[in-house]
Amino acid sequence: DGGITQSPKYLFRKEGQNVTLSCEQNLNHDAMYWYRQDPGQGLRLIYYSQIVNDFQKGDIAEGYSVSREKKESFPLTVTSAQKNPTAFYLCASSIQEATLNTEAFFGQGTRLTVV
Amino acid sequence: SQQGEEDPQALSIQEGENATMNCSYKTSINNLQWYRQNSGRGLVHLILIRSNEREKHSGRLRVTLDTSKKSSSLLITASRAADTASYFCATDATYNTDKLIFGTGTRLQVFP
Numbered sequence: 406d407g408g409i410t411q412s413p414k415y416l417f418r419k420e421g422q423n424v425t426l427s428c429e430q431n432l433n434h435d436a437m438y439w440y441r442q443d444p445g446q447g448l449r450l451i452y453y454s455q456i457v458n459d460f461q462k463g464d465i466a467e468g469y470s471v472s473r474e475k476k477e478s479f480p481l482t483v484t485s486a487q488k489n490p491t492a493f494y495l496c497a498s499s500i501q502e503a504t505l506n507t508e509a510f511f512g513q514g515t516r517l518t519v520v
Numbered sequence: 521s522q523q524g525e526e527d528p529q530a531l532s533i534q535e536g537e538n539a540t541m542n543c544s545y546k547t548s549i550n551n552l553q554w555y556r557q558n559s560g561r562g563l564v565h566l567i568l569i570r571s572n573e574r575e576k577h578s579g580r581l582r583v584t585l586d587t588s589k590k591s592s593s594l595l596i597t598a599s600r601a602a603d604t605a606s607y608f609c610a611t612d613a614t615y616n617t618d619k620l621i622f623g624t625g626t627r628l629q630v631f632p
Contacts, residue, residue, distance in 0.1 A: 411562075438620065447608060447624040448563075463619070495562055499620070508553060509610075509620055511562035 408432065411496050411512035417520050418483070418490065426481045426515045428496035435501040437479035438509065441465060442493040451494075454479055455501055483517065491519050526609060526626040534631050539596040541626040543609030544589075552585055553610045554594050557625070563608065566594075599630045 409430040418424045428437065436455050440448040450463030454473040468487025473479055479498075483490045493516050497509040527542045543552070551570045555563040569576045569585045569592065576583045582595040596603055606625045 440622070445627075448622040450619060450621065453619060493560070497563075497620075508565035508568055509555075509563075511564070513562045514560070516560075 409496060409498050409510050409512045411494075411515050413515060414513065416515055416517045418517060420519055421485045423482055423484050424517065426483070426494055426496075426517070428479045428481065428512060429477055430479075430498045430510070431477060432498055432510060433476070434498035434510070435476070436499045437473070438497040438499075439463075439469075439471065439479070439481045440495045440497065442495060442514075448495060451481065490517055492517060526607070526623045528626060529624070530627045530629070532629040532631065533599055535599060535601055537599055537630075539599050539603070539628055539630070541594045541607050541628070543592045543594070543623055545592075545609070545611050545623075546590065547611075549587075549611045551612060552583075552592050553620075554581075554583060554592075555608045555610060555622075557606045557608065559605075566607075596628075599628075601630050601632045604628060604630045 412427045438453045439451040441451055442448050449465050451469050452460055452463055452471040454460035457473055457476050460471050460473050468484055470482045493514050495514050496512045499509040500507045525544050533539055549571055551568055553568045554566045556566055557563045567578045567583050569583050580597045585592045606627050608625045609623045610620050
């Protein structure tokens, strides 16, 4: 089955700790994205990547870091510098056409809670 | 910053009624997409409309796009309780097609 998988589904972090959220896709998509969603809110873009070994900051990148060492994988690290990390995190991927985006496929999300 | 703003923020209707949600955006776009999100889950793509299209249908969904007003609407006809979800519009931007920017969403509740 092709798809995009996020893990874990639930994650608890103590204040001051870094945590890494996993995102893996076997759709052979070039583009991958990380979004943050707060309760009752829309999605805000954290980081995105169009090709391996390259990524760009989104609108709320502060306190987060990413890597794109493999096409299939785009892990997100929530660092201790992120002051309000409790949120629902969504990873997505899409085929990157020349100038037109196509539909994005989403994982089921990771709910991160600071305890 | 979010590109799209959906209106209304919340909508409650009875089964069988039609539901209309609107999306406004700020910059020129190549395409606009609508997604659905069930509570606590990932988003699912519903329909994509390109900037040179004015209307598109998919089953009970009808999407319109007015680029002169920078707005789109999603119509769900003959709604069902299973349509209860949040609906988001998403756009790229002609100045940066790498980014997919989402709106704030409309929460739709369909009562049996």
